Amino acid sequence: xxxxxxxxxxxxxxxxxxxxYLDYENGYNSTLIESMKYSLFxxxxxxxxxxxxxxxxxxxxHICEVMPYACALEMIHxxxxxxDDLPAMDDxxxxxxxxxxxxxxxxxxxxxxxDGLLSYAFEIMLxxxxxxxxxxxxxxxxxxxxxxxxISGMIAGQTVDLESEGKVIDKKILEYIHLNxxxxxxVASLKTGAIIGRAPERDVKCMEQAGLNLxxxxxxxxxxxxxxxxxxxxxxxxxxDIDRHKSTxxxxxxxxxxxxxxxxxxxxANSLLVRYKDRSDFLLELSNYxxxxxx
Amino acid sequence: xxxxxxxxxxxxxxxxxxxxYLDYENGYNSTLIESMKYSLFxxxxxxxxxxxxxxxxxxxxHICEVMPYACALEMIHxxxxxxDDLPAMDDxxxxxxxxxxxxxxxxxxxxxxxDGLLSYAFEIMLxxxxxxxxxxxxxxxxxxxxxxxxISGMIAGQTVDLESEGKVIDKKILEYIHLNxxxxxxVASLKTGAIIGRAPERDVKCMEQAGLNLxxxxxxxxxxxxxxxxxxxxxxxxxxDIDRHKSTxxxxxxxxxxxxxxxxxxxxANSLLVRYKDRSDFLLELSNYxxxxxx
Numbered sequence: 222x223x224x225x226x227x228x229x230x231x232x233x234x235x236x237x238x239x240x241x242y243l244d245y246e247n248g249y250n251s252t253l254i255e256s257m258k259y260s261l262f263x264x265x266x267x268x269x270x271x272x273x274x275x276x277x278x279x280x281x282x283h284i285c286e287v288m289p290y291a292c293a294l295e296m297i298h299x300x301x302x303x304x305d306d307l308p309a310m311d312d313x314x315x316x317x318x319x320x321x322x323x324x325x326x327x328x329x330x331x332x333x334x335x336d337g338l339l340s341y342a343f344e345i346m347l348x349x350x351x352x353x354x355x356x357x358x359x360x361x362x363x364x365x366x367x368x369x370x371x372i373s374g375m376i377a378g379q380t381v382d383l384e385s386e387g388k389v390i391d392k393k394i395l396e397y398i399h400l401n402x403x404x405x406x407x408v409a410s411l412k413t414g415a416i417i418g419r420a421p422e423r424d425v426k427c428m429e430q431a432g433l434n435l436x437x438x439x440x441x442x443x444x445x446x447x448x449x450x451x452x453x454x455x456x457x458x459x460x461x462d463i464d465r466h467k468s469t470x471x472x473x474x475x476x477x478x479x480x481x482x483x484x485x486x487x488x489x490a491n492s493l494l495v496r497y498k499d500r501s502d503f504l505l506e507l508s509n510y511x512x513x514x515x516x
Numbered sequence: 517x518x519x520x521x522x523x524x525x526x527x528x529x530x531x532x533x534x535x536x537y538l539d540y541e542n543g544y545n546s547t548l549i550e551s552m553k554y555s556l557f558x559x560x561x562x563x564x565x566x567x568x569x570x571x572x573x574x575x576x577x578h579i580c581e582v583m584p585y586a587c588a589l590e591m592i593h594x595x596x597x598x599x600d601d602l603p604a605m606d607d608x609x610x611x612x613x614x615x616x617x618x619x620x621x622x623x624x625x626x627x628x629x630x631d632g633l634l635s636y637a638f639e640i641m642l643x644x645x646x647x648x649x650x651x652x653x654x655x656x657x658x659x660x661x662x663x664x665x666x667i668s669g670m671i672a673g674q675t676v677d678l679e680s681e682g683k684v685i686d687k688k689i690l691e692y693i694h695l696n697x698x699x700x701x702x703v704a705s706l707k708t709g710a711i712i713g714r715a716p717e718r719d720v721k722c723m724e725q726a727g728l729n730l731x732x733x734x735x736x737x738x739x740x741x742x743x744x745x746x747x748x749x750x751x752x753x754x755x756x757d758i759d760r761h762k763s764t765x766x767x768x769x770x771x772x773x774x775x776x777x778x779x780x781x782x783x784x785a786n787s788l789l790v791r792y793k794d795r796s797d798f799l800l801e802l803s804n805y806x807x808x809x810x811x
Contacts, residue, residue: 249692250672252679257667304631309623328604329678332627333671336599339631340666343638347659356651364642371635372552376628377545383624384547397544 224506228271234284235270236262238292242345256326256334257341260299264317268439268511269294269410275504276414276428279497287417289349290362293342294410297370300338301379301406303331310383313461343367362413369409378402387466395468396437403443404436411435431493431504438486439511444469445479451515487512519801523566529579530565531557533587537640551621551629552636555594559612563734563806564589564705570799571709571723574792582712584644585657588637589705592665595633596674596701598626605678608756638662657708664704673697682761690763691732698738699731706730726788726799733781734806739764740774746810782807 222230243258270291277287306313306321307328313321323331343363350359368374378401385394411428420428447462448471462469470479490508494501517525538553565586572582601608601616602623608616618626638658645654663669673696680689706723715723742757743766757764765774785803789796 245667247668247672249676249689250667253667253672253675304627307624307627309627329602330675332599332602332604333675333678335631336634337667337671337675339634340662340671344659344662344666347655347662351652351655351659356655357646360642360646360651360655364639364646367635367639367642371639372540372545372548372632373542376632376635377542377548380548380625380628380632381544383628394544 224503224510227503228507231271231274232267234274234288235267235291235295238288239295242292242341252326252330253333253337256322256330257299257337259325260303260322260334261296261338263319265295265299267295269298269406271507272407272410272432272435272504273414275507276411277418278414278503279418279500280415280420280424281418287414289345290359290366290413290417291410293346294366294406294413296338296342296345297366298406300335300342301370301375303335303338305379307331310379311461339370358416358419362416365412365416366406366409369405374401374405378405382467385468388468390468392473395470395473399437399440400433403440404433407436407439408432427493427496431490434486434490434493435508435511438483438490441470441479441483441486442512442514444471445476445483446515447471448476483512519798519805522798523802526566526569527562529569529583530562530586530590533583534590537587537636547621547625548628548632551617551625552594552632554620555598555617555629556591556633558614560590560594562590564593564701566802567702567705567727567730567799568709570802571706572713573709574795574799575710575713575715575719582709584640585654585661585708585712586705588641589661589701589708591633591637591640592661593701595630595637596665596670598630598633600674602626605674606756634665653711653714657711660707660711661701661704664700669696669700673700677762680763683763685763687768690765690768694732694735695728698735699728702731702734703727722788722791726785729781729785729788730803730806733778733785733803736765736774736778736781737807737809739766740771740778741810742766743771778807 239261243254243261246254273287273291273294274284277284281287302316303322305311306316307323314324315321321331322334326334346359346363346366350356350363353359370376378398381394382398382402385398408429409432411432412425415425415428444462447469462472470482474482487508491505494504494508497504534556538549538556541549568582568586568589569579572579576582597611598617600606601611602618609619610616616626617629621629641654641658641661645651645658648654665671673693676689677693677697680693703724704727706727707720710720710723739757742764757767765777769777782803786800789799789803792799
């Protein structure tokens with residue numbers, strides 16, 4: 222299977238499983254489920270679950286083992302976007318070319334849809350872990366994910382990001398925001414695949430390092446696209462970071478330096494992935510694809 | 517120890533442990549931690565952790581085993597209050613006589629403080645579970661708690677509550693709201709204590725049934741206090757349910773019927789608790805105290 226076929230295959234696996242998880246109504250919670258589905262199926266790249274599946278495939282043989290965790294990662298990512306888009310946060314009307322959750326369902330339901338996705342992610346993972354004979358790697362994965370999205374991870378990054386709007390911040394704070402708001406969940410995705418694939422500890426560490434480089438590269442590419450991107454391809458406004466007086470890599474260091482840094486980070490990630498030889502072809506192509514992406 | 521001493525003892529245990537969990541700053545996330553602390557130490561009754569500790573004490577001998585879960589229950593309860601109070605939800609300026617989180621820190625930080633408390637609750641529980649030799653009961657407890665607060669529990673109840681504002685709803689929907697928004701976490705608290713205390717399955721079921729009755733009684737008492745209560749004692753406005761055109765037990769059935777129903781539910785709970793003889797004195801007194809509480 223070539224890169225594009227494999228990517229399509231992974232995404233289909235994730236979408237099918239996500240659909241079955243969201244086939245969940247009890248006659249009362251239909252608005253909640255509908256609003257969760259709206260954002261979960263609004264055209265996301267499925268990057269985090271794909272990273273978890275591809276990382277798992279380096280080490281394990283039964284990809285279904287990692288599916289609940291891959292889907293949970295996408296739910297958590299979607300929750301973070303719904304809350305980020307709220308008027309009290311980034312106040313975005315569009316994402317991926319569609320109206321944001323609160324523009325459709327109102328702020329109250331949007332907050333609850335985010336809360337619901339975060340809780341449901343844990344429900345799904347815990348349900349799976351509670352059925353395992355040897356729950357160790359599963360509990361460890363849920364813990365890694367919880368740490369990545371918690372108050373020393375994603376939420377901390379989002380808080381500092383919110384507090385930094387309109388302020389001039391230094392490289393250290395900007396890197397703290399990027400590492401926590403974006404890279405932490407990407408690291409957790411790659412680590413989860415490795416841990417559930419029963420990878421040796423040095424390989425789990427290797428995935429962690431690759432994730433840090435990839436995650437940072439991914440966010441800086443995002444910042445670059447906010448300056449140079451095409452609104453049609455991105456599905457959201459261009460220049461919104463500038464409008465909100467957000468400090469970004471391009472704003473602090475210029476476009477050229479930012480592009481070079483993305484290249485350097487991607488090469489760092491690739492040098493870690495290449496040791497898995499043929500098995501890591503997919504992840505290497507994905508890494509290069511993310512560097513050049515236009516959306 | 518008499519009831520009041522025991523209650524004080526439990527609350528002190530919880531407060532000390534919560535303080536140590538929130539002693540957690542890394543130089544960047546201080547606003548987040550401060551806002552989480554603000555609501556966590558704003559005078560809550562600690563009902564859910566106390567229920568978990570008291571339920572544990574019916575069966576187990578090492579109360580420290582249940583402490584992370586008891587504290588997590590209080591964090592989750594606090595998260596739900598912070599989000600409920602937001603302008604897009606109940607739009608409350610005061611709770612327990614103090615300004616609500618968003619009135620102090622703004623809506624953005626308040627949303628993140630709620631998200632942070634929910635995530636941190638899972639972090640704490642998973643950290644504990646991952647260290648256990650026999651993680652079964654711990655994973656089961658986390659799963660019970662996740663289910664109780666998730667999209668077939670608390671969040672579903674909150675969604676239906678939000679959707680029902682200004683509408684006339686029937687008893688079935690009102691009971692759905694109360695059971696999910698309030699009783700589910702009270703049930704989970706009592707069950708968690710029993711499960712981690714290694715109670716036999718029939719006792720776990722008994723705690724579940726007692727929790728359902730107590731949880732419903734607790735919420736209807738809340739509705740009654742919204743009509744008859746004293747603002748000074750309650751620390752929030754009286755009549756806010758009526759102002760928001762919320763359907764409540766007193767609104768649907770009148771005060772007298774509501775008071776009688778609280779009594780009946782409390783007696784149901786007590787008839788389940790009394791089987792543990794002397795050991796359940798505390799829970800019986802707590803149950804009666806909740807029925808008569810003025811705040």
